[in-house]
Amino acid sequence: MYQHIRDVQEQQASRLVSRYIKHYESKTKRSKQLFGHASSIIPSGTSHNIRYFEPYPFFARMASGKYIYDVDGNAYTDYWMGHWSLILGHSPKVVVDVLRDRAVEGTIFGTVNEHALRLAELIRKLMPRAEMLRFASTGSEATMYAVRLARAYTGKRMVAKIEGGWHGFNTDLMHSVNYPFHEPEGKGILEEELRYVVALPFNDIHGSISILDGVKDDLACIIVEPLLGGAGCIPADRDYLYALQEHARKSSALFILDEIVTGFRLSLHGAQHIYSLEPDLFTLGKIAGGGLPIGIVCGLKDIMSLADVRGKSKGDRVSIGGGTYSENPLSISAGLAVLDHLARNPYIYSRLEVLGDEVRRGIDKVMSEHGVRVKSTGMGSLFLTHFLSDGVEDVKSARDVAICNIEMQRLYHFALLSMYDIFFLPSKLGAISTEHDSIDIRRLVDASERIAGDIAYLNVI
Amino acid sequence: MYQHIRDVQEQQASRLVSRYIKHYESKTKRSKQLFGHASSIIPSGTSHNIRYFEPYPFFARMASGKYIYDVDGNAYTDYWMGHWSLILGHSPKVVVDVLRDRAVEGTIFGTVNEHALRLAELIRKLMPRAEMLRFASTGSEATMYAVRLARAYTGKRMVAKIEGGWHGFNTDLMHSVNYPFHEPEGKGILEEELRYVVALPFNDIHGSISILDGVKDDLACIIVEPLLGGAGCIPADRDYLYALQEHARKSSALFILDEIVTGFRLSLHGAQHIYSLEPDLFTLGKIAGGGLPIGIVCGLKDIMSLADVRGKSKGDRVSIGGGTYSENPLSISAGLAVLDHLARNPYIYSRLEVLGDEVRRGIDKVMSEHGVRVKSTGMGSLFLTHFLSDGVEDVKSARDVAICNIEMQRLYHFALLSMYDIFFLPSKLGAISTEHDSIDIRRLVDASERIAGDIAYLNVI
Numbered sequence: 001m002y003q004h005i006r007d008v009q010e011q012q013a014s015r016l017v018s019r020y021i022k023h024y025e026s027k028t029k030r031s032k033q034l035f036g037h038a039s040s041i042i043p044s045g046t047s048h049n050i051r052y053f054e055p056y057p058f059f060a061r062m063a064s065g066k067y068i069y070d071v072d073g074n075a076y077t078d079y080w081m082g083h084w085s086l087i088l089g090h091s092p093k094v095v096v097d098v099l100r101d102r103a104v105e106g107t108i109f110g111t112v113n114e115h116a117l118r119l120a121e122l123i124r125k126l127m128p129r130a131e132m133l134r135f136a137s138t139g140s141e142a143t144m145y146a147v148r149l150a151r152a153y154t155g156k157r158m159v160a161k162i163e164g165g166w167h168g169f170n171t172d173l174m175h176s177v178n179y180p181f182h183e184p185e186g187k188g189i190l191e192e193e194l195r196y197v198v199a200l201p202f203n204d205i206h207g208s209i210s211i212l213d214g215v216k217d218d219l220a221c222i223i224v225e226p227l228l229g230g231a232g233c234i235p236a237d238r239d240y241l242y243a244l245q246e247h248a249r250k251s252s253a254l255f256i257l258d259e260i261v262t263g264f265r266l267s268l269h270g271a272q273h274i275y276s277l278e279p280d281l282f283t284l285g286k287i288a289g290g291g292l293p294i295g296i297v298c299g300l301k302d303i304m305s306l307a308d309v310r311g312k313s314k315g316d317r318v319s320i321g322g323g324t325y326s327e328n329p330l331s332i333s334a335g336l337a338v339l340d341h342l343a344r345n346p347y348i349y350s351r352l353e354v355l356g357d358e359v360r361r362g363i364d365k366v367m368s369e370h371g372v373r374v375k376s377t378g379m380g381s382l383f384l385t386h387f388l389s390d391g392v393e394d395v396k397s398a399r400d401v402a403i404c405n406i407e408m409q410r411l412y413h414f415a416l417l418s419m420y421d422i423f424f425l426p427s428k429l430g431a432i433s434t435e436h437d438s439i440d441i442r443r444l445v446d447a448s449e450r451i452a453g454d455i456a457y458l459n460v461i
Numbered sequence: 462m463y464q465h466i467r468d469v470q471e472q473q474a475s476r477l478v479s480r481y482i483k484h485y486e487s488k489t490k491r492s493k494q495l496f497g498h499a500s501s502i503i504p505s506g507t508s509h510n511i512r513y514f515e516p517y518p519f520f521a522r523m524a525s526g527k528y529i530y531d532v533d534g535n536a537y538t539d540y541w542m543g544h545w546s547l548i549l550g551h552s553p554k555v556v557v558d559v560l561r562d563r564a565v566e567g568t569i570f571g572t573v574n575e576h577a578l579r580l581a582e583l584i585r586k587l588m589p590r591a592e593m594l595r596f597a598s599t600g601s602e603a604t605m606y607a608v609r610l611a612r613a614y615t616g617k618r619m620v621a622k623i624e625g626g627w628h629g630f631n632t633d634l635m636h637s638v639n640y641p642f643h644e645p646e647g648k649g650i651l652e653e654e655l656r657y658v659v660a661l662p663f664n665d666i667h668g669s670i671s672i673l674d675g676v677k678d679d680l681a682c683i684i685v686e687p688l689l690g691g692a693g694c695i696p697a698d699r700d701y702l703y704a705l706q707e708h709a710r711k712s713s714a715l716f717i718l719d720e721i722v723t724g725f726r727l728s729l730h731g732a733q734h735i736y737s738l739e740p741d742l743f744t745l746g747k748i749a750g751g752g753l754p755i756g757i758v759c760g761l762k763d764i765m766s767l768a769d770v771r772g773k774s775k776g777d778r779v780s781i782g783g784g785t786y787s788e789n790p791l792s793i794s795a796g797l798a799v800l801d802h803l804a805r806n807p808y809i810y811s812r813l814e815v816l817g818d819e820v821r822r823g824i825d826k827v828m829s830e831h832g833v834r835v836k837s838t839g840m841g842s843l844f845l846t847h848f849l850s851d852g853v854e855d856v857k858s859a860r861d862v863a864i865c866n867i868e869m870q871r872l873y874h875f876a877l878l879s880m881y882d883i884f885f886l887p888s889k890l891g892a893i894s895t896e897h898d899s900i901d902i903r904r905l906v907d908a909s910e911r912i913a914g915d916i917a918y919l920n921v922i
Contacts, residue, residue: 034575034578038573041594042573042595043593044769046572047577047784048571048788059574063570071575081571083785085569091568103552103561103564104552107795108547109521111507111512111541111886112495112503112507113520113521114520117495121502124502132502135503135508136508138784138786139784140782141599141602148632148649149649169602169606171631171654174780186613186780188608188611188614192654193633193653196653292791308500309505314644314645317648318648319635321509322507322510323599323630324544324546324599324600327508330791
């Protein structure tokens with residue numbers, strides 16, 4: 001493991017990696033045992049590929065506030081925050097209270113209910129481009145439905161997405177997710193299924209427009225995360241998003257903003273508000289479900305109403321979900337509880353932003369003092385520290401991320417977990433919640449400084 | 462509405478339909494108002510197309526045991542049971558207790574946990590063909606992953622599904638769901654995306670094998686529900702399933718059983734146990750999540766382990782989820798609570814079966830006494846009454862269902878709802894839970910008898 005680092009600076013690196021791993025193994029004995037067992041029944045030992053890291057992920061026992069606790073009794077300060085779904089920390093009182101009340105009143109009605117209508121109204125109020133919306137149960141479903149709606153509305157086929165853009169495991173968008181972007185995302189997906197998907201280089205207006213121009217007559221939509229999430233926590237340049245939106249307008253294609261990560265995270269009104277964008281469709285998830293399963297496809301009435309099946313024959317409708325668990329009262333009520341809380345406490349965002357700026361600046365400063373060249377990217381409460389390769393000055397796209405030292409990034413996150421009880425999913429962005437405070441940020445920066453001391457000589461390669 | 466019935470026997474039918482609707486409207490005033498509002502923000506006024514029915518669906522307020530309560534204060538005996546997810550009724554004590562305990566311990570860890578491992582082990586114990594499994598959050602995701610695994614494992618492309626077979630809203634299987642089966646399932650799905658999907662006539666061995674023979678060199682899998690669910694609640698003939706399984710074996714394709722509806726519903730060990738089948742892959746959902754969102758893809762180790770990403774380059778792996786909410790402790794714990802309860806009380810299934818037989822026999826008898834030709838199909842606790850057209854003697858496939866009098870079926874279910882406070886989603890199968898008893902069945906049969914009296918003269922058309 002961490003082979004590349006080992007090869008280069010074999011002895012010192014190997015000693016360091018061994019020290020981190022040994023320490024982790026010594027405090028996570030029960031997790032090691034359980035993971036061995038889990039691997040024999042769940043491929044990769046876990047149900048989401050990115051949850052696996054070397055030598056093995058710890059087994060969570062419970063989580064509360066900013067902490068996640070493992071089966072060996074360790075308490076970690078959690079910046080993974082349930083795939084960034086938790087802006088109020090784990091099991092905030094507003095969610096626990098509503099779940100305890102609602103659990104006895106039915107977990108699934110399988111029909112419409114007032115809670116769902118209330119959440120729909122609240123979202124429309126906060127994000128006026130959500131003239132209409134449909135609840136699904138996962139983000140993956142929401143983006144799939146957005147693409148289907150776009151193709152139906154435009155009568156065109158091409159979908160333009162971003163290199164490194166992640167919109168879930170749906171077949172429709174399993175394209176150019178991981179580097180090298182031109183290679184297929186693994187077996188079992190047919191070439192034909194992705195024949196009408198093209199990938200754009202993030203934050204590269206010229207490169208993107210030139211690709212879009214080549215397909216514009218058949219372009220159904222452009223789908224983009226305003227902050228490239230899984231691929232590196234990189235905010236889009238304002239001009240870049242405007243250029244994409246403008247191109248979509250000109251080519252009678254739809255502009256789709258995937259706000260599953262950023263919605264209610266960067267602001268109560270989404271990244272679309274911060275960037276003054278006017279998406280035709282957008283998707284929500286994560287925070288919108290208050291930590292329970294949800295996905296939402298939202299957009300303009302003209303487009304969304306294609307999904308209304310009433311009085312339409314099979315060929316005339318656009319068949320999207322829903323799904324069995326859509327509008328379920330637990331996810332909906334948890335989402336409502338969190339959004340209500342955020343709406344009543346709008347200062348939360350400025351406070352999170354201050355903490356985010358502190359952490360980005362703080363980590364970059366202590367690393368640089370040790371001669372470790374890093375760049376912490378992000379926005380608001382989202383952040384990720386990249387280890388820069390020679391000649392790379394900034395991180396603006398998934399291609400930049402791919403030439404950063406990702407093994408060093410993983411080692412850094414693993415060191416935080418092993419030596420300092422601070423949890424990031426190795427190489428993935430962190431999220432600050434309202435449960436974190438300046439002392440946590442200080443602790444994270446201090447830990448980063450000590451790790452910088454450990455790795456400084458390894459990074460100069 | 463109910464136009465066909467009206468056209469034929471205009472005056473009497475119209476009077477009857479008006480009476481049912483008027484009664485429904487008089488007791489669901491608040492629902493009517495809310496639905497009008499919902500329609501302006503949610504396409505079809507609800508997030509799942511089948512939840513819409515004429516004149517409008519009621520708005521659920523809460524649900525408990527066998528009852529679902531609407532916002533106007535009506536209490537309905539519920540046979541819809543949350544898309545048939547609830548075998549212990551709404552919010553059974555075992556689920557409420559565990560949710561109340563767990564809510565405070567974290568709703569999403571975003572990492573592996575012991576609850577998930579326990580559920581995986583329990584499923585493997587109950588269904589030994591689940592040598593390995595992956596948790597997802599919806600059935601739609603589970604079937605999508607099953608198809609992806611099958612194509613990866615076999616290196617072949619064709620997917621054979623059943624006419625009327627429903628495997629969720631994923632693009633991969635949105636083919637031949639609704640009659641007429643050869644027409645596309647609506648706009649926004651590309652021809653190319655479904656080029657490698659073929660549809661088989663249910664329970665027709667000769668017809669199915671002849672289609673399969675035509676594609677066998679490129680056949681990746683056959684996916685089939687052992688009881689055709691959404692398309693009519695029709696059990697497969699044993700010989701039919703054997704023939705499909707056998708054909709899959711012979712053509713080196715995978716045999717996939719979609720047990721999302723039937724798993725833990727027909728028996729603790731699934732329909733695969735009842736039919737003595739040996740699927741290569743199978744999918745679970747519904748009951749497995751105890752009324753919370755879940756989907757599970759299960760199967761043989763050789764196939765499932767393709768999804769293990771450890772040490773594999775991008776091109777060599779099969780990239781399936783998970784997803785953000787996979788392994789979430791609420792869905793997993795609710796599922797465990799229900800399955801534990803079922804495992805400790807195996808008599809439940811024979812009791813449900815007795816009630817199922819009672820209801821199928823009872824309804825058919827009282828209808829036939831009024832000269833209304835029906836056939837109640839189903840198995841165990843699942844049932845659906847079909848109104849036979851002239852010349853049709855039995856209901857063995859989705860094609861048979863399509864030539865039955867579906868408007869009469871909808872009217873019958875609507876009459877149960879309007880006049881007798883008994884809830885079926887019009888034209889969809891019903892599910893009996895452990896909360897229902899012989900008195901409920903008697904009430905349902907009695908109500909059916911009275912409706913038979915109402916509609917007898919309409920049916921003779």
